[in-house]
Every structure is written in structure tokens, then in C-alpha cells.
Amino acid sequence: MKTIIVPSSLHLVMYQKLLKEYSNTIDVQVLSLNSFLYDHSEQELNILYQYQKKGESLRDSNTYKNSFNDLTFLKSCLSFIRFCKLYNVKDFPEHTQKDKDLKELLLSIYSIETKEDHIKPIIDFQSVYILHKPYNDIEMKWILFLLENGAQFIDKKTQTNFHYHSMANPKKEAQWICQSIIEKNYNACDCMIFTSQESENQVLAQMLDQYNIPYTFLKKTINSFILDEFNSVFSWIQEKTLSSFLNMIQLLYPEIYKDMNAYYTSFPDSIYPSFHLEKIEYEKNYLIEETDFLYLKNAESNIKQWFLDHDFLLHLTMNDFVSICEIIQNHHINPSIEDIKAYQYVQDCYKQSFDYLKDPFLLIQYLKQSSLTQSVKEIKGVCISSLNDCNGIRPHCFIMSANAKNFPSIVIHKDIFNENYIQNTTLPSLQKRLSFQLQQLKDTLFQMEDCFISYAQSDYEGKTVEASNDIKEWIGKDASFIDVKESSNYEKTKLFISREQAKDLFFKDSIFSVSRLESFAKCPFYHYLKYGLHLREPKSVTEVSTKGTLFHSMLEHLTTIYHKDYIHVPLIEIEKIIKDEFSFFLKVYPNKKTWVEGQIIEYSQKIHRVLQQLSEFENSWHMNIKEQEYKILKKMEFEDMTLTFTGYIDRMDTSSTSFCIFDYKSSKKELRKENFQAGLSLQLLTYTIYIEENEHLKPVGCFYISLSSPFIQDEALHISYPKDNQKLGFVEPSNSNGLDEYNRQKIISGWNFDGFDIYIDSKEQFAIPKNTLSYEECKEQWDIIVNGLLKKMKEGDIQANHVENACMYCKFQRICRNNRKEVRQISFIEEEA
Incomplete structure (x- = not known):
């Protein structure tokens, strides 16, 4: 019976060839080199554990004693021991202390049996045939031994047709292979493709699918959790x-993981915590929303029950x-x-x-x-295998990524038992081993009928890739460049929904928040995800935005009690109020007591600074605070619908005839004309129009009050270096200091209308841009802008065309991925004109 030595992944391909040529395989057995030689099913992990145990007996002074707990080190030892057993090498160098330590560990593990200790007896060498492929230096021992004793290579008498080309990138290389198979009218079952990297396989598979070419990966990765x-x-x-x-x-x-992840993010102190939320009832506060607290409380209840089971x-x-x-x-x-x-x-x-x-x-x-x-159970179409198993079983062979780095793919020993160490043993020299590997690869190439060799001139990162000198020497020519033409033009995915879907998603509820309109203007896709599909923005249920909520609630609380005198509230009173704000928070998160104490001190001082900044404004401002958290319900007719816009005015000041709107912001924000006309800043003017229409008062302005604390750098003390050996001098800093600069910050920004100057003595703290619109112009343009936004919304365009910086804080970036595109802000007023 004939025995053909073939890698296990190629057995089906070889049987397919034998059946095609000889109609049967009764007198032929196809075996891998490992199965042919060794009569032992090796338990590698057990061997490694035995090695680890042996490591305990080494001298304490041995450099490698602690390395026996490292899996990579143990595998390196096993690989080298196999190499040594093949050539019966038992003597190791001991020139240096490192050599002596290595010799001690090698001798301690040498006696542990490996597959090399269980070799089958070979009776008939004459009936053994070996497939040409790139054998490594470990396999070299047995290939040479078999050949010396009468075995032979499967040699095909053929004249190889070499095709050697380069392309711009790996994608074009895969595309060129597919185009070549189709243009040359090759049967897919007569083709093989050899790759060197897993990433190439993914690109290649996509391209073969695109060209409708059947294919089979000869080694299939087991995808299992x-x-x-x-x-x-x-x-x-x-x-x-x-x-x-x-x-x-x-x-x-996974059914309980969401609750556990949320709960243990808040209470990471113990795997089995003291469940305490069940005894707490929600109290109104500005730090923890009721829905978040109830979610956390419910999660605790679910976890507690889960632990019982x-x-x-x-x-x-x-x-x-x-x-x-x-x-x-x-x-x-x-x-x-x-x-x-x-x-x-x-x-x-x-x-x-x-x-x-x-x-x-x-x-x-x-x-x-x-x-x-x-290994696969069946094959169809083009067979895809590793470059290490390159062969000429099929007539048309394609070798990908045959560059200087990957081809030839030769084995050089590294790590602890590297080539420097091996050269001091009786193992085969590096020159002999490399010569064998190169010759095997060269012989393999010349066993192919049609050999298509290619490489990409640059990788996906744009780094230049060099050609292989060995290929040029073997086939006698340089690679010719091919400019692979794209089969089709790539078009970016367009996201849209029908008008019927848009109506059902966006206009099912006739109530609109103003911030919702602004979000559509910033990015239609974000609006679609949040307000159409109602996706919840990913966040921790315990995520507390203390700055905005705390500052806001403090100002509301102080102005309610003290009215215009809130700016004179002492620091100790501020600390007491903030402490009360954190009381419920501490009940929920007793583990954050130290953090809360620091927050109370930090924000007491920050709020005190804000009040100092606002004191100049309040002292020169001659309106009274009338309303806080004033809810608006502005109705508007749009086509055949009546829509209601909602929102809350943080603060509304009035006189007997006029009013002014203020909105607190935790960061600095400006009201710019171009943003308003693009629908990005509608909030203040929507509130203003509503109050003017319903309270019958005259608007004099609408402003943001920034509660942020800017970083101010004090001027440094400078040293002067005079000439003529005089003493060093000091240049005094200017009289202005950081606190003065801090107080001069313009923390109020927005637009003023007719009559504003009557109610203010000084505009020092106001940042009011020039050439702002009059109130009448604002009111007229507001209607055009809002109608324009609603019409675009109803058309169903949800493309992620966003304005500048819209993606910076967006929680849905992973969803939109490559669809997003930054665009110039569109003015609805310019479009109308």
C-alpha cells in the first residue's frame, strides 16, 4: 500500500486529486508526517505541568527557577527538548553561568516522555511518497531520513508558468486574484490560494463573495464561547x-449581568454587599433622578434573589x-x-x-x-490554505503577500533557546537548516503548473512593503505593477426612512421639547436614535453630574429664599444648603462619604465665587425675579397638525411692563446669529416669544448665565539680569491679580432688545455681540426656522450629517460609525431667501 505524506489540512484535496486521476484510493493511505511517525497521542499540557513540577527541584540560585510558572517559557522548553531528542542531543553548553542554569533545567526535564520517544517502526520506505511543501527545520530531520532510505517526493514533470505582480494594497491584490480566475475561465476546483495572515483571509473571503466564486478554508477556526x-x-x-x-x-x-454591573459599579466594596436600598424611600433631590434610584433599587432586589438560587x-x-x-x-x-x-x-x-x-x-x-x-469535512470551489502549506496539488496556485517579510517564511529560533545558543550545540547549523527550507520552498514553486505570485506595495496603514529578493532570483524577473480597476464605485450608505415612517416616529406625539429640535439640527441621525427609536444613551445609572445640577438647584434655592439678596449669603450658609442636598445621596451611597465631604467643600467655595461674580450684575440690575423653573407650552400649527413646544425657563425677571429671560449653563455658551438661523440655538428665543405672547410683557433680552469657573493664571515674578555686574533685580508683576481677572470674566452672554438699557447701570459682565437681530426679526425668523426643521424631519432624511463638534460628546458614535459626515451649518433664512 502506498503512503503519501501530506499535512492533515490537505488530505481532502489530495484524495480529490487521486480520485480524479485514478478513480479510486483503495491502495493509498494519506497521512500527516506526525501520524506516520509517532505512535503516541501526546498530552502537551500534562508535560508542561510535569516541567513545572521539575522546576521546583532546581537550585534556588538558578536564574530560571521562577520562570517555570510561565506558560510561554515552558512551551519554549518543550519545543527545544523535541528538537534535541530528534538529533539525540543530550550535551549542552556550560561556558557561562546562564549556560549552566539552562543545562540544569534541560537535564531535569529531558527524561519526561514526549512523542519523540514513541516512534513507529517503518518497514517499507519504497512505498512512501512525500508532497512537496515548505517543511520547517524540525521536519527536516525526518524528510531527509525518509529520502535517504528510499522514500521519494511526488514530482510532477511540468513547466511552471510564473506570473509575478504587485498591486497598490491588499484589497486590490485580493481583487486581482478574483479577476484572474474569472478572466482566465479557471474552474474554481482547480485553484488554490495561499495566505500568510488571518486578516488577509477576511478580505479575500469578502472579495470572493463579491465575485460569486465558491471557496473553502481548509483550516476552520472553531468559534465557540x-x-x-x-x-x-x-x-x-x-x-x-x-x-x-x-x-x-x-x-x-447575562440575564442578571446588567443589574449586577450597574449595582457593583456603585457599590464595589464586596461581592456580597449589605443590601440596604430596600429600606430607603426616594426623596426629591437634584443629584439622583427617581428613575435611576428605582432602577438601582430594583437591581438590588433582583441580585439578592439571584444569590439565593x-x-x-x-x-x-x-x-x-x-x-x-x-x-x-x-x-x-x-x-x-x-x-x-x-x-x-x-x-x-x-x-x-x-x-x-x-x-x-x-x-x-x-x-x-x-x-x-x-479540518473541513467537505470542500468546494477554491481552496484557501496557509502559506506554510503551499503546494502544487491543484494546477492553478495563487500566493498572496509574497513580500520580503513573509516570503520565504523561514524558521529561525528566537527566545531563550535562540540561534546563538544552538550554535554551541551539535544541532544542525543555521546555514544547513535555512538552506533546506529555502530549497524546499523553491522546489514546491516549480511543482505548480500555473504559479501566480503577488504582493501589495503598501499595507492598510500606508507603510511601504518591499519585494522578495528570493522570488526575483528564482523566477528571473521583477514583479510588474498592475493597477487593478474597481468593479464598482463605492457609495456611502444613505440613511433615510419613508415619510410615513417619519410621521409615525417623530410626530406620533404632538409634544416637542425645544432641545429636540436643536438636536435634529445638530445631527439628524442622533435625533432618529434618541427621539425616533427612543434608545437610551449609554451611561451608568449612578452617573451624577454634580456641577450643573448642584449649581442650578443652589441658585434656585437661594433666590427663592433671599430674592435679590442671594448674592450676600455667607459661605457657612452655602455649605449647610449643599450638605442638605447631599443628604439623600449619602443614604444611597454611604460608601462615598469621603468623596461627598470633599464635594461639599469644593462646591461651597465655587458657588461663593459665582455669587461674587454675579454681585456686580445684581447690584446694577433693576428687575425683580418673578419666576424660576417656569414651564412653557407653546402651540404651533404645522401642516395638518397642532404641535406643542415644551421647556423650562430657569429664571424670568420682570418689571411692570417688561421681562428678561436667563438660562443657567454649567459651561460657557454664546447665542450667535448663525446658530439661531441654523436651528442650533432656539431655546432662549422660543422662551422669549412664548412669554411675550402669553404674559403681554415687552422683552428686553435673553441671556445665558455661565456657572463655570475659568482657569486664571497669575502673572509670575520675573527676574532681571542687568549688565555690568550689577545685582539681580526683580520685575514687580502688575497690580492685577488672578482674582481680579476672575471677577472681570463676562459670565452673561446673549442678546438685548429695545428698552434693555433702562434696567441696567453697567454692562461690564455682559457679552453681547454686535449686529444682533431685533425682537421683531427674531420672531419672524423663528417661524421660518422651526417650519424648515419640521419639514426636513418629516421628509425622513436621517443621514448623520452633523455640525462641528456634534460627535464630541455623542453617546451613539459606535452605532453611526462610518456614516457620519461633518457639514457646514445651513441657514434656514438663507434658504428661504
């Missing part, structure tokens, strides 16, 4: 921390493997073939580790580094 799930449980057992616990819950109990998880050990398997099985009611293979793999690894489970670290690391693959 089984490994991660077992590992999460083992990691939890090894180190019972909150992080490992939540990781296990996320994978195995899953308390056993807190007491799992590595000896509870049956229980762990049951947990995993319950999570996969209908497992896939990949799940079953991954499950069996973990069971095998556990079995190998059984005698060493006191320390599961090695098992955990081994599973984390495991990448499971399986």
Missing part, C-alpha cells in the same frame, strides 16, 4: 475578585468540575458541533491537569492561549 466560559469559572475559582466574578456572570448569566457559585473549587460542566451545559441548550468540540477539548485539558489542580494557573493560561481549529 465554551473556552471563555470555562476559563471565566476557573479564573473566579483561582482568584475570587469582583472583576473575575463579574466576568463569569457576564458570560454565563446561586449561592453555590461562591464556594466552587477546581474539584467541582462536574458542577462546572453542568453550568456550561445549561447555558448551551442546543450546542453546535463547534461547542461540543470545544467542550471535549476543555475536558481533555482538565484530565491532563487533574493531578496538579492545586494550582490551576497553568490550565487557565493554556486555555486562554488555545486557538481551536478543525
Whole structure:
């Protein structure tokens, strides 16, 4: 019986070729080199555990004694031991202390059996045939041994047609391969493609799909969460921390993970906390919204009940493997073939580790580094394989990324047992091993009928890639550049919905907030996600925006009690009020007491500074505070609908005939004409129009009051260096200091209308731009702007064409991804004109 030595991933391809040429395979067996040579199913993890155990017996002074707990180091030792056993090398260098330490560890583990200690007897060398492929230096020993004893390569007498080209980038390279298969009218079953990187496979698969060319990856990655799930449980057992616990819950109990993640983000002190929220009733405050508190309280209740049913998880050990398997099985009611293979793999690894489970670290690391693959059960179309298994089984072969870095892909020993170390042993020299590898690759190329070799001149990052000198030498020519033409022009995805959908989503409820209109003007896609699909912006349920809410509530509280005298409230009174604001917060988050104490001091001082800034304004301002948190309900007719715009006015000041609107902002904000006309700043003017229409008062202005604390830098003390050996001098800073500069900041910005000057003595703290609109112009343009926004909204255009900086704080960036595009602000007034 003939035996053909072929890598396991190529067995089906070889059988397909044999059936095509000889009609049967009765007298032929196709084996991998490993299966042909070794009569032993090696348990690698068990060997590594034995190595780790042997490491304990090394001298304490040995440099590598502690390295035996590192999986990568142990794998390097195993690989080198195999290499040494192939050539019966048992003597190691000891010129330096490092060599002596390495010799001690190698001799301590050499006797542990590996597959090289179990070699099958080979009876008939004459019936052994070897496939031409790039064999590495470990395989070199056996290939040469087989050839010397009568085995032979499968040689095809053919004249290879070489096609050597370069393209601009990897995408065009994959496209060129597809175009070549179609243009040359090749049967897909006669083609093979060899790649060097996983990323190439993804691009190649997309391109083959685009050209409707059938294909098969000869090595299929097993995609299963089984490994991660077992590992999460083992990691939890090894180190019972909150992080490992939540990781296990996320994978195995996703139904409770959302509640746990929210709850433990707020209370990270213990895995099994003292549940306290059930005893607390909500109190009105400005720091924690009622919906967020109730969500957290409900999460606590769910977690508490969950623990009653899953308390056993807190007491799992590595000896509870049956229980762990049951947990995993319950999570996969209908497992896939990949799940079953991954499950069996973990069971095998556990079995190998059984005698060493006191320390599961090695098992955990081994599973984390495991990448499971399986050979395919059937093949169709083009076969895609690794460059390491390059061969000429099929007549038309395409080799991708054949650049100087990847081709030839030769093995050079690195890490601890590198080439410098090997040259001091009796192992084959680097020159001999490289010569063998290069010759095997060259011979493989000349076994192909049609060999298409290509490489991209730059990678996806734009870095230049060099050509392979070996290819040029072997085939006797340089690569010719091909400008691959795109099969179609790429068009950016357009996002839109029908007018009927837009009406159902955006106009189902006739109540509109003003901020909603502004959000549509900033980015239609954001508006669609938040107000159309009602997606909740991702955030922690305990996310507290203390600055805006606290400042706002403080000013409202102080002006309600003290009216115009609120600016004179002493610091101690401010501290007391802020402390009261945090009282409910401390009930909910007792673990944040230290943080709260710091917040009280910090914000008491900041609010006191703000009041000092506002004192000049209040002393020269001759209107009284009439309303705070004044709710508006402005109705408007739009086509066949009556819409109502809602909002809250932070502060409205009045006289007997006039009024002025103020809106508190936690950051500095300006009211600009271009923003108003583009629909980006409608809030103040909407409020102003509503009050003028319903209160029958005359508007004199609308303004933002900034509650931010700007950073002011004091002028430094300068040293003068006079000439003629005089003494050093000091240049006194100017009389102005940081506090004066802080107080001079213009914290009130907006527009004034006719009659404003009557009510103000000084405009020092007002930032009012020139050439603002009159109130009559504002009112007229407001109607045009709002109608324009509503019409665009109704058309169903939800493209993520956003204005400048709209993406900076957007929580939906991951959703819109590449669809977003920054555009110039569009003025509805210019469009109308």
C-alpha cells in the first residue's frame, strides 16, 4: 500500500486529486508526517505541568527557577527538548553561568516522555511518497531520513508558468486574484490560494463573495464561547475578585449581568454587599433622578434573589468540575458541533491537569492561549490554505503577500533557546537548516503548473512593503505593477426612512421639547436614535453630574429664599444648603462619604465665587425675579397638525411692563446669529416669544448665565539680569491679580432688545455681540426656522450629517460609525431667501 505524506489540512484535496486521476484510493493511505511517525497521542499540557513540577527541584540560585510558572517559557522548553531528542542531543553548553542554569533545567526535564520517544517502526520506505511543501527545520530531520532510505517526493514533470505582480494594497491584490480566475475561465476546483495572515483571509473571503466564486478554508477556526466560559469559572475559582466574578456572570448569566454591573459599579466594596436600598424611600433631590434610584433599587432586589438560587457559585473549587460542566451545559441548550468540540477539548485539558489542580494557573493560561481549529469535512470551489502549506496539488496556485517579510517564511529560533545558543550545540547549523527550507520552498514553486505570485506595495496603514529578493532570483524577473480597476464605485450608505415612517416616529406625539429640535439640527441621525427609536444613551445609572445640577438647584434655592439678596449669603450658609442636598445621596451611597465631604467643600467655595461674580450684575440690575423653573407650552400649527413646544425657563425677571429671560449653563455658551438661523440655538428665543405672547410683557433680552469657573493664571515674578555686574533685580508683576481677572470674566452672554438699557447701570459682565437681530426679526425668523426643521424631519432624511463638534460628546458614535459626515451649518433664512 502506498503512503503519501501530506499535512492533515490537505488530505481532502489530495484524495480529490487521486480520485480524479485514478478513480479510486483503495491502495493509498494519506497521512500527516506526525501520524506516520509517532505512535503516541501526546498530552502537551500534562508535560508542561510535569516541567513545572521539575522546576521546583532546581537550585534556588538558578536564574530560571521562577520562570517555570510561565506558560510561554515552558512551551519554549518543550519545543527545544523535541528538537534535541530528534538529533539525540543530550550535551549542552556550560561556558557561562546562564549556560549552566539552562543545562540544569534541560537535564531535569529531558527524561519526561514526549512523542519523540514513541516512534513507529517503518518497514517499507519504497512505498512512501512525500508532497512537496515548505517543511520547517524540525521536519527536516525526518524528510531527509525518509529520502535517504528510499522514500521519494511526488514530482510532477511540468513547466511552471510564473506570473509575478504587485498591486497598490491588499484589497486590490485580493481583487486581482478574483479577476484572474474569472478572466482566465479557471474552474474554481482547480485553484488554490495561499495566505500568510488571518486578516488577509477576511478580505479575500469578502472579495470572493463579491465575485460569486465558491471557496473553502481548509483550516476552520472553531468559534465557540465554551473556552471563555470555562476559563471565566476557573479564573473566579483561582482568584475570587469582583472583576473575575463579574466576568463569569457576564458570560454565563447575562440575564442578571446588567443589574449586577450597574449595582457593583456603585457599590464595589464586596461581592456580597449589605443590601440596604430596600429600606430607603426616594426623596426629591437634584443629584439622583427617581428613575435611576428605582432602577438601582430594583437591581438590588433582583441580585439578592439571584444569590439565593446561586449561592453555590461562591464556594466552587477546581474539584467541582462536574458542577462546572453542568453550568456550561445549561447555558448551551442546543450546542453546535463547534461547542461540543470545544467542550471535549476543555475536558481533555482538565484530565491532563487533574493531578496538579492545586494550582490551576497553568490550565487557565493554556486555555486562554488555545486557538481551536478543525479540518473541513467537505470542500468546494477554491481552496484557501496557509502559506506554510503551499503546494502544487491543484494546477492553478495563487500566493498572496509574497513580500520580503513573509516570503520565504523561514524558521529561525528566537527566545531563550535562540540561534546563538544552538550554535554551541551539535544541532544542525543555521546555514544547513535555512538552506533546506529555502530549497524546499523553491522546489514546491516549480511543482505548480500555473504559479501566480503577488504582493501589495503598501499595507492598510500606508507603510511601504518591499519585494522578495528570493522570488526575483528564482523566477528571473521583477514583479510588474498592475493597477487593478474597481468593479464598482463605492457609495456611502444613505440613511433615510419613508415619510410615513417619519410621521409615525417623530410626530406620533404632538409634544416637542425645544432641545429636540436643536438636536435634529445638530445631527439628524442622533435625533432618529434618541427621539425616533427612543434608545437610551449609554451611561451608568449612578452617573451624577454634580456641577450643573448642584449649581442650578443652589441658585434656585437661594433666590427663592433671599430674592435679590442671594448674592450676600455667607459661605457657612452655602455649605449647610449643599450638605442638605447631599443628604439623600449619602443614604444611597454611604460608601462615598469621603468623596461627598470633599464635594461639599469644593462646591461651597465655587458657588461663593459665582455669587461674587454675579454681585456686580445684581447690584446694577433693576428687575425683580418673578419666576424660576417656569414651564412653557407653546402651540404651533404645522401642516395638518397642532404641535406643542415644551421647556423650562430657569429664571424670568420682570418689571411692570417688561421681562428678561436667563438660562443657567454649567459651561460657557454664546447665542450667535448663525446658530439661531441654523436651528442650533432656539431655546432662549422660543422662551422669549412664548412669554411675550402669553404674559403681554415687552422683552428686553435673553441671556445665558455661565456657572463655570475659568482657569486664571497669575502673572509670575520675573527676574532681571542687568549688565555690568550689577545685582539681580526683580520685575514687580502688575497690580492685577488672578482674582481680579476672575471677577472681570463676562459670565452673561446673549442678546438685548429695545428698552434693555433702562434696567441696567453697567454692562461690564455682559457679552453681547454686535449686529444682533431685533425682537421683531427674531420672531419672524423663528417661524421660518422651526417650519424648515419640521419639514426636513418629516421628509425622513436621517443621514448623520452633523455640525462641528456634534460627535464630541455623542453617546451613539459606535452605532453611526462610518456614516457620519461633518457639514457646514445651513441657514434656514438663507434658504428661504
